[in-house]
Amino acid sequence: MKALRLLTLCASGLLLLAAINSCAPQPAASDPTSPPATSAPVAAATATNSPAATATNPSAATATSAPATADLKGDMIRGGKLYDTWWTEIAKDAPKDDMPLFKTQTTDKTTGASTWRCAECHGWDYKGVDGVFAKGSHMTGFKGILADLGKDPSVILAALKGKTNPDHDFSKVMAEQDLVDLALFVSKGTMDMNTVLNQDGTPKGVAADGKEKFDKVCAACHGPNGNAINFKTPGSVEYLAHTSNSNSWQFLHRMRFGIAVWPMPAAIDNKFSDQDLANVLAYARTLPKDGAKASGGGQLYDKWYSVLAVKTPDGDMPLWKNQTTNTRKGASTWTCRECHGLDYLGAAGMYATGAHKTGFPGIFAAAAKSEQDLTAALKGQTDPKHDFSKVLNDAQISALVHWVKNEMFDVASKVKPDGVSVDGDKVHGQALFEQTCIQCHGKDGKLLNFKTPDAPEYVGTVASTQPQDCMHRVAFGVPGFPMSAAIDLGMSVQDIADVCAYSQTLPVK
Secondary structure (H helix, E strand, C coil): CCHHHHHHHHHHCCCCCCCCCCCCCCCECCECCCCCCCCCCCCCCCCCCCCHHHHHCHHHHHHHCCCCCCCCCCCHHHHHHHHHHHHHHCCCCCCCCCCHHHHHCCCCCCCHHHHHCHHHHHCCCCCECCCHHHCCCCCCCCECCHHHCCCCHHHHHHHHECCCCHHHECCCCCCHHHHHHHHHHHHHCCCCHHHCECCCCCECCCHHHHHHHHHHHHHHHHCCCCCCCCCCCCCCCCCHHHHHHHCHHHHHHHHHHCCCCCCCCCCCCCCCCHHHHHHHHHHHCCCCCCCCCCCCHHHHHHHHHHHCCCCCCCCCCHHHHHCCCCCCCHHHHHCHHHHHCCCCCECCCCCCCCCCCCCCECCHHHHHCCHHHHHHHHECCCCHHHECCCCCCHHHHHHHHHHHHHCCCCCHHHECCCCCCECCCHHHHHHHHHHHHHHHHCCCCCCCCCCCCCCCCCHHHHHHHCHHHHHHHHHHCCCCCCCCCHHHHCCCHHHHHHHHHHHCCCCCC
């Protein structure tokens, strides 16, 4: 759950962006832990600091500029994610206080967790005060880390442990391997982004050439229009078109390394060249900033507090007291699905019997109601015990209403009379699964475990035991997780059923 929080922090820019920030200064390139420089003109790093070959070929950096690192074994790409938001990557709570070294500067007014983010001090371009953060609200005066490219990672590791400055000691919050991965990133993973970007952040790429790479690699998750994943919350959209235009440097970093806890492939692993990076960025900037079919209301219906990354409600939902058959308590009683089911039929459907039975009616027929009537019902104007306006804002309630009227589909018609088997074409479902789902879930659907090692739950587990959940979540995504909505990938209802039918053939353990 802690790891999934980013997801809507991810909102703040995810699958390819959010806002990152940390700190570790250095007045001299050799000392990344000294107080900020008093002045520093903007100066692009020289090509010798980051040769083009090194930018996209980490092994080249090892062979040509970095000393032997027999004692440091780790994952440079994971280090890039730690540079982004390390506490999310290691599934820990975000720090509450300011990072000690951040207090030595006064120009950046950031407080709390963000002061611990490496990029808040050293920048997305890795140049600190000599780069994009030479001025503006993120200016700290701290030096960048680009000059450390090719240096002995063991020296960088020592700095991360506070050897050169005790206020720059991350060993108190990160494990040894985390620090090793981060040191390897600093030593081998940075690049001079001026090889890819102009000074104003515009890419030195060709959009038409970037489309081919995007369609082959990125579209499987982000959709053909780059809007199958919303980095913000329902009612407030942010797609690739937004993130690629708002912060090219951050976009490049996340394209190269992926995002903390997201199953996003790193461009480095996909062998993107510098020109590929520039081309894909150029193309992403041409994508539409709207037009997605999924409103996000389907995820709110599933588990709205995970979507919004907010504290779960205290106590039972007021209307819950009207039933006695479902013995659940607390947060789950506030979810729409617990009353109305993921077949949307309530007492007339999958929850007619069993532990989830409440007797509450479904909402499938509610699609025929007006937006005004649906909004009134969600705001407690029909029944004051059904007032969600205290936990959802107007935009989120509007997204839920839009979903009910325009996106909800007849799930029950795709489940066979046995209540478990999905009525779909498994062969076609396999083709769709291997075209899209395999990217994150793996060929056997076991790459992501939704529960614990002792009691695992995979795609096959959900599809075989909860086919309605499978179809709802394939169609609309998973709350608090960066999963594409199939309807924004161009899938029909039958396509979704086919994917779930095939998923029922995958391993459940």
